[in-house]
Structure formats: C-alpha cells, structure tokens
Amino acid sequence: MEIMEKNKKTSMKVLSIIGNVVFYVLIAVLLLFSISNISSKREDDIPAVFSRGFVNVLSSSMDGNETNYRVNSFKKDALIFVKILNDESKAQLQVGDVVVFWGQLSPTDPTVKAFVIHRIIEIDGNQITTQGDNPITNATITETHDLRAIKAVATSKVEGIGGAIGYLQSPTGFLIFVVVPLILLVVFETVILIRFILQRNKVKLEAEYALEKERLKAELMEEIKKREKEE
Numbered sequence: 001m002e003i004m005e006k007n008k009k010t011s012m013k014v015l016s017i018i019g020n021v022v023f024y025v026l027i028a029v030l031l032l033f034s035i036s037n038i039s040s041k042r043e044d045d046i047p048a049v050f051s052r053g054f055v056n057v058l059s060s061s062m063d064g065n066e067t068n069y070r071v072n073s074f075k076k077d078a079l080i081f082v083k084i085l086n087d088e089s090k091a092q093l094q095v096g097d098v099v100v101f102w103g104q105l106s107p108t109d110p111t112v113k114a115f116v117i118h119r120i121i122e123i124d125g126n127q128i129t130t131q132g133d134n135p136i137t138n139a140t141i142t143e144t145h146d147l148r149a150i151k152a153v154a155t156s157k158v159e160g161i162g163g164a165i166g167y168l169q170s171p172t173g174f175l176i177f178v179v180v181p182l183i184l185l186v187v188f189e190t191v192i193l194i195r196f197i198l199q200r201n202k203v204k205l206e207a208e209y210a211l212e213k214e215r216l217k218a219e220l221m222e223e224i225k226k227r228e229k230e231e
Contacts, residue, residue, distance in 0.1 A: 051084040055115045056162035061132030073133045079162040082152035095120050098154040
C-alpha cells in the first residue's frame with residue numbers, strides 16, 4: 001500500500017513537470033506570435049522579432065527540381081527564416097541571394113499580392129532583378145525592383161511546415177492550437193495546484209490530529225497515575 005502511494009505521488013510529480021514544460025513552451029510561442037504580429041503594422045510587413053522573422057512559401061516558383069536544384073531552393077509550403085534588411089544590409093546583397101519582397105503572387109492575377117521569395121539574378125545599381133528557381137513555371141519570368149522594395153534575405157528553411165504555420169497564424173488556427181490548449185493547460189495546472197493544497201492540508205491535519213491524540217493520551221495516563229496514587 002505504501003509503495004502504491006509512493007508510485008502515485010511520483011506519477012503526479014512527473015505529470016506536473018511535463019505540464020509545466022508544455023505550459024511554458026506554449027506561453028513562449030504565444031508571446032513570440034503576439035510580438036511578431038504586433039510588429040507587423042501593415043499587410044506588407046514581415047512578422048519579426050529582433051530583425052528575425054519567417055515567411056510561408058505559397059507557390060512552387062522556387063522548386064528547383066533535379067534540373068535546376070540549388071541548396072537554398074525550396075518547395076511550396078516550406079517555412080523560410082529570414083533576416084529583415086536595413087539600408088546598409090540591402091547594399092550588401094549579392095547575385096544568388098534569396099530575397100523577400102511584397103509583390104504579385106500570380107503572373108496572371110495582379111490583384112493577388114503576397115510575400116514573394118525569389119533569387120537575385122542581376123544587380124544594376126539600385127535595381128534588383130529576381131527570378132524563381134523553377135525551370136518550368138519561371139524560366140522566362142523575372143521581376144525588377146528598386147533596392148528599397150527588398151524586405152528580407154532568406155537564411156534557412158524547413159520544408160513542409162509552412163502551410164501549418166500559416167494556418168496557426170490565422171485566427172481559427174491560433175484559437176484551436178494555441179488558445180484552447182493554453183486554457184486546458186491552465187485548468188490542468190489549477191487542478192494539480194488544488195490537489196496539492198488539499199493533500200498538504202490533509203497531511204497537516206493528520207499530523208495535528210496525531211499530536212493532539214498523543215497529548216490527550218499523555219494527559220489520560222497522567223490522570224490515571226494520579227488517581228492510582230490517591231487510592
């Protein structure tokens with residue numbers, strides 16, 4: 001019985017530690033998302049913290065395939081980590097860098113705009129020409145921008161999770177996968193705290209009861225001894 005009680009306490013402690021870790025990780029994620037979204041004052045601002053942000057890949061224009069593969073090519077739904085550029089760092093861009101600009105997502109629909117991530121193929125003073133790596137869809141399509149239009153340069157990538165992160169950034173995704181789990185964790189932590197307080201109070205009451213019992217027992221024995229002497 002004592003071993004079972006000990007195992008139960010150990011299990012509760014492990015669950016509490018796991019709950020705390022998950023809770024604080026979610027808190028950190030919530031803060032990062034909140035800070036990055038607050039920093040995005042306009043539609044064409046990249047969510048970022050300390051000049052580091054991320055962009056979801058919405059098309060296959062940078063999919064190099066086997067025919068035109070490069071180390072920093074990537075497929076649709078990749079997550080691209082970027083460094084936000086200032087005027088000084090923009091002047092240091094080179095041919096071959098993968099950069100982010102706000103532009104026309106579809107060549108046939110000028111009304112659809114989003115963050116576009118393409119490679120620099122030419123620099124002429126303050127004019128930057130970019131192109132996607134995809135040899136099928138972007139073989140003849142290039143874009144020319146003023147240097148000021150370039151917002152960030154890609155630093156690394158994670159394939160396949162951009163779509164999920166994009167959904168997580170949406171109000172519905174944020175509610176389902178961040179807010180709701182956070183509420184559940186708060187409830188879980190509250191239950192654990194209440195159980196801990198009740199258990200501690202129970203132990204305290206049991207200890208006080210044992211002390212009171214011993215005191216009454218001692219007084220009773222003393223009274224018995226006193227009566228025996230009187231007789």
